Amino acid sequence: MTQVVKARRHPRDSLLRSERLPHIWCPGCGIGIIMAAYADAIEASGIPPEKHVCISGIGCTGRVSGYMHLDSFHTTHGRAIAFATGLSLVRPDLEVTVISGDGDICTIGGNHLIHAARRNVDINVIMVNNFNYGMTGGQHGGTTPLGAKTYTSPYGNFEAPFNIPYLVAAAGASFVARWTTLHVRQLINAMKRMMSVEGFSFIEVISPCPPTFGEFNNFPEALDMMEYFRKYSVIDHNADLSKIGIRLQGEPLVVGNFVDKRRPSYQELVQETIRKAAGRESV
Amino acid sequence: MSSGLPRPGVHFMMGNFACVEAAILAGCRFFAGYPITPSSEIFERACVRFPQVGGIAVEMEDEMASVAALIGASYAGAKAMTATSGPGFSLMMENIGLAFIMEAPIVIVNVQRAGPSTGIPTLIGQGDVMQARWGSHGDIETVVYSPSSVQEFFDLTIQAFNTAERLRTPVIVLTDQLVGLMWEKVVIPSPEEVKVVERKIMDARLLSTRLPFDYTVDVNPMPIVGTGCRVNIDSLTHDERGYPTTSQEISEKMLRYLLGKIRNHARELWLYKEFMIDDAEVVVVAYGSTARSALNAVKQARSRGIKAGLLQLITLWPFPSDVIEKVSQHVNALVVPEINFGQLVHPIREYAKCPILEVNWAPGSLIEPNVILDAVGVAAA
Numbered sequence: 001m002t003q004v005v006k007a008r009r010h011p012r013d014s015l016l017r018s019e020r021l022p023h024i025w026c027p028g029c030g031i032g033i034i035m036a037a038y039a040d041a042i043e044a045s046g047i048p049p050e051k052h053v054c055i056s057g058i059g060c061t062g063r064v065s066g067y068m069h070l071d072s073f074h075t076t077h078g079r080a081i082a083f084a085t086g087l088s089l090v091r092p093d094l095e096v097t098v099i100s101g102d103g104d105i106c107t108i109g110g111n112h113l114i115h116a117a118r119r120n121v122d123i124n125v126i127m128v129n130n131f132n133y134g135m136t137g138g139q140h141g142g143t144t145p146l147g148a149k150t151y152t153s154p155y156g157n158f159e160a161p162f163n164i165p166y167l168v169a170a171a172g173a174s175f176v177a178r179w180t181t182l183h184v185r186q187l188i189n190a191m192k193r194m195m196s197v198e199g200f201s202f203i204e205v206i207s208p209c210p211p212t213f214g215e216f217n218n219f220p221e222a223l224d225m226m227e228y229f230r231k232y233s234v235i236d237h238n239a240d241l242s243k244i245g246i247r248l249q250g251e252p253l254v255v256g257n258f259v260d261k262r263r264p265s266y267q268e269l270v271q272e273t274i275r276k277a278a279g280r281e282s283v
Numbered sequence: 284m285s286s287g288l289p290r291p292g293v294h295f296m297m298g299n300f301a302c303v304e305a306a307i308l309a310g311c312r313f314f315a316g317y318p319i320t321p322s323s324e325i326f327e328r329a330c331v332r333f334p335q336v337g338g339i340a341v342e343m344e345d346e347m348a349s350v351a352a353l354i355g356a357s358y359a360g361a362k363a364m365t366a367t368s369g370p371g372f373s374l375m376m377e378n379i380g381l382a383f384i385m386e387a388p389i390v391i392v393n394v395q396r397a398g399p400s401t402g403i404p405t406l407i408g409q410g411d412v413m414q415a416r417w418g419s420h421g422d423i424e425t426v427v428y429s430p431s432s433v434q435e436f437f438d439l440t441i442q443a444f445n446t447a448e449r450l451r452t453p454v455i456v457l458t459d460q461l462v463g464l465m466w467e468k469v470v471i472p473s474p475e476e477v478k479v480v481e482r483k484i485m486d487a488r489l490l491s492t493r494l495p496f497d498y499t500v501d502v503n504p505m506p507i508v509g510t511g512c513r514v515n516i517d518s519l520t521h522d523e524r525g526y527p528t529t530s531q532e533i534s535e536k537m538l539r540y541l542l543g544k545i546r547n548h549a550r551e552l553w554l555y556k557e558f559m560i561d562d563a564e565v566v567v568v569a570y571g572s573t574a575r576s577a578l579n580a581v582k583q584a585r586s587r588g589i590k591a592g593l594l595q596l597i598t599l600w601p602f603p604s605d606v607i608e609k610v611s612q613h614v615n616a617l618v619v620p621e622i623n624f625g626q627l628v629h630p631i632r633e634y635a636k637c638p639i640l641e642v643n644w645a646p647g648s649l650i651e652p653n654v655i656l657d658a659v660g661v662a663a664a
Contacts, residue, residue, distance in 0.1 A: 058518075070513055072384075072513075076381050076518055080351075
């Protein structure tokens with residue numbers, strides 16, 4: 001006799017705008033894994049959902065904010081961190097997370113990224129790195145490995161990419177990590193950690209993009225890049241960050257929680273300035 | 284202990300300083316800026332004064348970031364502003380469009396200098412009139428006020444916040460180097476005398492009975508972060524739930540609602556002053572610092588027996604079409620002096636019922652009254 005099992009709601013459904021699903025991402029894309037990890041981290045953070053704010057820029061990953069059932073903002077290309085800075089300065093009690101892609105965060109938004117890290121703005125930034133501009137069909141950007149083929153690097157990319165954790169750590173971030181979509185458990189833990197850190201927290205998540213990046217760079221199928229992660233990832237929390245640039249040529253893909261240190265956050269320093277100024281004479 | 288609020292009474296003050304005092308009285312407590320001549324005094328004074336009233340004034344890495352931060356601050360519940368000049372204003376266009384589609388009340392002050400490009404940073408210009416209206420891509424509407432004195436700069440800064448809050452939209456105070464840097468008498472009212480408008484707030488309880496973006500209403504209440512609304516606020520064309528859509532039908536509904544907020548209120552937004560208009564045969568239409576030269580020219584013309592008058596436009600956008608239509612009906616000509624090579628004269632020509640004499644003046648100095656006077660003479664002949 002056939003037993004009919006009624007489908008249950010997913011435990012994270014209340015954190016998603018489930019009426020908007022299915023999402024727009026391609027088969028084999030890693031962003032869904034990362035969004036689910038973010039939902040798990042929110043749940044594990046102990047901070048109620050109404051105190052979480054999700055802010056994105058433009059691009060495939062930029063669509064995450066619109067699927068999260070939170071106070072969410074889908075802003076302009078590259079400006080999510082600046083938007084988050086203003087919001088979080090006024091409401092430092094809220095847990096503000098920026099989720100966006102590599103093109104958005106580190107190429108068009110690169111200036112905002114390094115200045116937010118320098119100021120130690122107490123926000124979380126999750127940068128999904130799939131090595132190309134996926135939404136626009138696959139062009140190279142500031143993270144595309146040397147030699148990679150895209151529609152705008154048809155003969156192989158000749159621009160050296162950023163080594164993002166090295167850059168963000170040098171700029172002064174309080175928490176810097178890198179994981180891949182294969183390291184879901186570690187990723188959730190890193191996200192949970194970043195939500196408790198008071199200061200600029202940054203995670204680079206390496207993610208597959210089979211149809212626009214993988215297709216031309218030997219990762220055409222959904223599992224190809226996951227297999228690469230499994231084969232070449234090396235966990236090293238104490239890695240020399242200057243040596244962890246990504247070439248995708250079979251070199252060790254170094255992942256880990258690299259930086260976790262304290263210094264006063266921007267929000268704390270702004271509040272301190274207000275205390276200093278209070279009661280001073282006006283005009 | 285001082286409240287930090289501006290001291291009521293008569294002051295002798297720089298325009299850029301008066302703007303900050305007005306912002307404080309209007310309830311603004313967030314400033315994100317980037318230094319640029321000739322607006323930097325606004326930013327500097329905000330850095331001194333805002334913390335004294337419990338407010339925040341911070342320096343961003345560029346003007347795109349400034350406006351992005353304002354919108355974030357606005358959704359966190361603050362009244363937020365920035366100040367800039369031409370080159371910075373160009374960079375702000377991106378997120379002025381964002382504030383428009385996200386319906387974020389923010390105030391942007393542009394102390395115009397001579398352009399184009401880097402131009403002459405220290406000298407006057409009026410070259411951003413069209414950019415203030417049309418600079419951001421797509422169909423947007425902006426509200427733009429143009430003061431011609433320190434007192435007007437003060438009053439219109441308060442007005443700008445009130446309009447922004449009421450219509451949930453970005454408002455621009457388009458002043459110029461002369462008004463910004465001039466020291467002049469300004470009367471600061473006591474806080475009780477200042478009319479301050481606060482935005483209508485969406486709360487979670489209200490949201491259980493309605494959608495966050497009802498495109499049939501006048502202005503939707505604003506969901507503020509951290510209050511349990513959990514609404515998606517999108518830069519993409521969005522439906523009444525706030526979700527992105529490619530529906531042309533919804534695109535039309537959304538845009539008619541957004542544009543309508545300003546177009547339907549245009550008549551209430553029009554501010555202007557008339558001097559010696561009643562029997563005038565020639566009327567000078569001017570705004571900003573140029574209105575000061577124009578008033579002098581009109582007085583001189585009167586002393587020579589020419590029936591001249593001045594229409595000083597304070598609201599430049601939405602364009603006061605009816606005001607121009609009405610004034611131009613019974614005069615021989617309008618004279619339009621601008622410190623640019625023809626900007627506001629275009630919509631004026633669109634609505635005027637009489638010939639127009641354009642006076643163009645290269646950015647870099649105030650138009651001399653005798654130049655306007657000559658044009659009035661030609662128009663009267």
